[in-house]
Amino acid sequence: xxxxxxxxxxxxxxxxxxxxxxxxxxxxxxxxxxxxxxxxxxxxxxxxxxxxxxxxxxxxxxxxxxxxxxxxxxxxxxxxxxxxxxxxxxxxxxxxxxxxxxxxxxxxxxxxxxxxxxxxxxxxxxxxxxxxxxxxxxxxxxxxxxxxxxxxxxxxxxxxxxxxxxxxxxxxxxxxxxxxxxxxxxxxxxxxxxxxxxxxxxxxxxxxxxxxxxxxxxxxxxxxxxxxxxxxxxxxxxxxxxxxxxxxxxxxxxxxxxxxxxxxxxxxxxxxxxxxxxxxxxxxxxxxxxxxxxxx
Amino acid sequence: xxxxxxxxxxxxxxxxxxxxxxxxxxxxxxxxxxxxxxxxxxxxxxxxxxxxxxxxxxxxxxxxxxxxxxxxxxxxxxxxxxxxxxxxxxxxxxxxxxxxxxxxxxxxxxxxxxxxxxxxxxxxxxxxxxxxxxxxxxxxxxxxxxxxxxxxxxxxxxxxxxxxxxxxxxxxxxx
Numbered sequence: 001x002x003x004x005x006x007x008x009x010x011x012x013x014x015x016x017x018x019x020x021x022x023x024x025x026x027x028x029x030x031x032x033x034x035x036x037x038x039x040x041x042x043x044x045x046x047x048x049x050x051x052x053x054x055x056x057x058x059x060x061x062x063x064x065x066x067x068x069x070x071x072x073x074x075x076x077x078x079x080x081x082x083x084x085x086x087x088x089x090x091x092x093x094x095x096x097x098x099x100x101x102x103x104x105x106x107x108x109x110x111x112x113x114x115x116x117x118x119x120x121x122x123x124x125x126x127x128x129x130x131x132x133x134x135x136x137x138x139x140x141x142x143x144x145x146x147x148x149x150x151x152x153x154x155x156x157x158x159x160x161x162x163x164x165x166x167x168x169x170x171x172x173x174x175x176x177x178x179x180x181x182x183x184x185x186x187x188x189x190x191x192x193x194x195x196x197x198x199x200x201x202x203x204x205x206x207x208x209x210x211x212x213x214x215x216x217x218x219x220x221x222x223x224x225x226x227x228x229x230x231x232x233x234x235x236x237x238x239x240x241x242x243x244x245x246x247x248x249x250x251x252x253x254x255x256x257x258x259x260x261x262x263x264x265x266x267x268x269x270x271x272x273x274x275x276x277x278x279x280x281x282x283x284x285x286x287x288x289x290x291x292x293x294x295x296x
Numbered sequence: 297x298x299x300x301x302x303x304x305x306x307x308x309x310x311x312x313x314x315x316x317x318x319x320x321x322x323x324x325x326x327x328x329x330x331x332x333x334x335x336x337x338x339x340x341x342x343x344x345x346x347x348x349x350x351x352x353x354x355x356x357x358x359x360x361x362x363x364x365x366x367x368x369x370x371x372x373x374x375x376x377x378x379x380x381x382x383x384x385x386x387x388x389x390x391x392x393x394x395x396x397x398x399x400x401x402x403x404x405x406x407x408x409x410x411x412x413x414x415x416x417x418x419x420x421x422x423x424x425x426x427x428x429x430x431x432x433x434x435x436x437x438x439x440x441x442x443x444x445x446x447x448x449x450x451x452x453x454x455x456x457x458x459x460x461x462x463x464x465x466x467x468x469x470x471x
Binding site for chain 2: 054058090097
């Protein structure tokens with residue numbers, strides 16, 4: 001017995017491959033199974049078997065095996081066949097095989113949604129900057145392939161709301177949203193039927209829009225400070241953003257100081273050398289210049 | 297891992313002719329790789345580069361081999377390389393059911409007609425439809441049933457991982 005099993009195990013794929021596409025059909029075609037069955041529903045399969053047999057219900061998604069008594073139907077209990085897929089039912093009895101093919105489809109009622117919102121953090125005022133993708137599943141975690149209405153809603157901290165209504169196609173729906181002009185956390189929600197999923201998208205200030213500094217002489221030092229740095233929508237640029245102060249004399253750079261923004265402003269001190277020019281910049285934004293000596 | 301030497305190798309006198317007949321049939325059948333046709337004309341919303349499409353198709357086709365091996369040997373670990381998430385859980389469940397029933401199944405894919413239909417905006421999922429033809433054979437303990445020819449339509453969702461695209465959703469739908 002052990003040898004026979006070993007032989008079957010080794011040779012099975014070879015036999016199948018060797019048999020090519022023209023395989024022998026099943027002996028009979030008399031098994032009556034509905035063409036489409038909803039996942040998890042009960043099913044009765046009349047067999048008309050004249051003798052004892054075995055019914056196999058097989059797919060890569062699920063495998064069932066039932067012993068069959070002569071003339072009896074096979075009852076598949078609710079929940080037994082719950083994975084969506086294309087199934088082959090084979091009734092083997094007295095050397096003959098009856099077969100049927102049928103599909104188990106997802107229940108129409110959505111039970112969960114896989115929601116991917118990207119990115120989790122982005123600058124304000126980006127058109128189509130936020131994307132949401134939703135895959136809809138039933139209670140047995142089968143992808144619901146029937147079209148379903150899905151609603152995407154993005155609510156920002158200022159009370160603004162964007163909504164997109166989309167119908168799923170092959171179980172998936174997607175939408176793109178604009179980031180709001182005001183910085184802050186936005187709630188990105190997808191809902192289908194009574195199921196909803198929420199993600200938080202952090203909308204951060206954009207790049208500085210302009211930069212202005214003022215300077216005050218204090219003995220041999222120049223005390224420099226920027227005005228509060230804001231993006232083009234008026235949001236305070238994030239603390240930690242680097243502001244660079246550069247001092248040059250006769251066109252030659254003499255000192256450079258990188259200062260992170262703290263409470264919206266950057267400040268530093270440089271030598272008060274008369275005739276030198278102090279400039280300020282952050283990112284691609286250039287600020288004003290101060291000529292030392294003109295403050296006297 | 298338990299391995300066994302095929303019987304015809306241990307006792308070549310008895311089974312040698314049969315083995316050669318099978319190998320001959322194998323050669324005549326072209327030791328066929330599945331025929332593959334790919335359509336990726338209407339993919340969106342993200343544009344699909346040729347290199348990405350090639351990788352997705354290659355890894356999806358490999359996933360069939362992985363599934364076939366897992367269901368033939370009743371080894372869920374063979375799914376690890378090409379499946380994750382729901383697809384892996386459901387296939388592993390089928391392997392477990394086969395183990396409990398003493399059944400093994402062999403799937404041999406013959407042809408794939410692939411349509412890549414969705415590439416998500418952020419590039420983290422690809423969905424494809426596959427009209428596939430395959431042969432399936434059940435071995436119930438030592439009883440080998442006649443092979444069956446099946447045509448089915450699958451929906452698959454793949455996501456990128458460190459080294460390859462893996463199948464996250466794998467589900468047949470009515471054709």
